[in-house]
Amino acid sequence: GIQVEQSPPDLILQEGANSTLRCNFSDSVNNLQWFHQNPWGQLINLFYIPSGTKQNGRLSATTVATERYSLLYISSSQTTDSGVYFCAAAPWESARQLTFGSGTQLTVLP
Amino acid sequence: DTAVSQTPKYLVTQMGNDKSIKCEQNLGHDTMYWYKQDSKKFLKIMFSYNNKELIINETVPNRFSPKSPDKAHLNLHINSLELGDSAVYFCASSRAPPRDSTQYFGPGTRLTVL
Numbered sequence: 001g002i003q004v005e006q007s008p009p010d011l012i013l014q015e016g017a018n019s020t021l022r023c024n025f026s027d028s029v030n031n032l033q034w035f036h037q038n039p040w041g042q043l044i045n046l047f048y049i050p051s052g053t054k055q056n057g058r059l060s061a062t063t064v065a066t067e068r069y070s071l072l073y074i075s076s077s078q079t080t081d082s083g084v085y086f087c088a089a090a091p092w093e094s095a096r097q098l099t100f101g102s103g104t105q106l107t108v109l110p
Numbered sequence: 111d112t113a114v115s116q117t118p119k120y121l122v123t124q125m126g127n128d129k130s131i132k133c134e135q136n137l138g139h140d141t142m143y144w145y146k147q148d149s150k151k152f153l154k155i156m157f158s159y160n161n162k163e164l165i166i167n168e169t170v171p172n173r174f175s176p177k178s179p180d181k182a183h184l185n186l187h188i189n190s191l192e193l194g195d196s197a198v199y200f201c202a203s204s205r206a207p208p209r210d211s212t213q214y215f216g217p218g219t220r221l222t223v224l
Binding site for chain 2 (some may be wrong): 030031033035037041042043044045048084086088094095096097098099100102103
């Protein structure tokens with residue numbers, strides 16, 4: 001099956017800093033999503049982005065499908081951005097079957 | 111309005127018992143999922159249903175049995191619970207590909223087996 005690798009595994013930032021999270025995947029994808037799991041355990045979908053670039057407020061994401069990676073940018077980070085960020089991908093032949101990466105644990109300090 | 115809801119939120123039980131977790135979505139989606147998140151926060155898909163039909167059935171012990179009475183509901187029944195079943199179980203739903211198949215997750219059910 002598809003392999004999904006995320007980096008870095010841990011990231012500590014001061015409030016106001018910017019960051020880039022990376023997701024590499026091993027096969028062509030038909031489905032790629034970014035999620036944020038907050039400290040209370042809730043999983044929130046940030047982007048559905050199998051290709052191209054999207055922006056939502058201080059967050060943006062870019063997927064370069066031909067090179068098999070996706071990036072999540074967080075600008076002007078806030079303490080509420082803390083949590084785990086997951087990338088998940090599914091191949092063309094099974095677009096619903098998301099494989100999750102192991103996540104990036106982000107801590108934003110006040 | 112809660113989009114994807116699960117009950118119960120917490121479940122503490124003894125080894126060997128049978129338990130069920132219920133999930134409902136009011137988003138009008140065709141596809142629903144069960145995921146398991148272990149203590150290291152690793153998320154893995156277990157099952158998926160599309161319009162009440164099982165479409166994804168990962169390598170999961172057959173003590174786990176999903177049931178979808180209609181496309182808005184997906185339940186998970188677990189027989190003969192074991193210590194290793196302790197985890198957080200998430201339900202999710204989405205539209206069917208090739209449309210935007212963003213997955214929306216429920217709040218999770220934390221299962222503790224003693």
